[in-house]
Amino acid sequence: MKPVSELLKRRGPALFHIAPDTTVFDALHVLARHEVGALLVISEGKLVGVLSERDYTRKVALLGKNSKEMKVSEIMTANVITVTSKSNTVECMNLMSQKRIRHLPVIDGTTIIGMISIRDLMDDIIADHEQTIEQLTTYIQS
Numbered sequence: 001m002k003p004v005s006e007l008l009k010r011r012g013p014a015l016f017h018i019a020p021d022t023t024v025f026d027a028l029h030v031l032a033r034h035e036v037g038a039l040l041v042i043s044e045g046k047l048v049g050v051l052s053e054r055d056y057t058r059k060v061a062l063l064g065k066n067s068k069e070m071k072v073s074e075i076m077t078a079n080v081i082t083v084t085s086k087s088n089t090v091e092c093m094n095l096m097s098q099k100r101i102r103h104l105p106v107i108d109g110t111t112i113i114g115m116i117s118i119r120d121l122m123d124d125i126i127a128d129h130e131q132t133i134e135q136l137t138t139y140i141q142s
């Protein structure tokens with residue numbers, strides 16, 4: 001069980017975010033440019049929401065609305081579930097599973113540290129399992 005801070009160290013300091021008054025269309029360009037599935041929505045240094053591809057598909061595309069006219073604030077998830085950098089990966093996996101979410105902002109106090117995704121957690125679990133298998137193989141062969 002690693003703390004979230006370990007996952008964020010591996011990924012680097014990138015913090016992809018937008019303002020709530022950004023158009024959904026422009027936000028989609030940011031998602032595509034950075035090849036991510038969600039963005040933090042920050043206003044005056046505070047986290048006010050998360051915009052995900054899921055928000056777009058369910059609240060714009062399926063309803064036939066115009067992404068060039070809508071603002072991020074109209075479709076973002078405002079009641080954001082967060083974790084701290086000390087939260088462990090198992091807690092995060094359980095939280096994501098229970099709440100059916102794919103992204104968790106990481107906040108320490110009032111400081112926004114980053115965001116982890118289900119992919120980050122899965123990659124970490126796979127790496128841990130591969131390491132365990134390698135160690136067991138070495139032990140058996142010695």
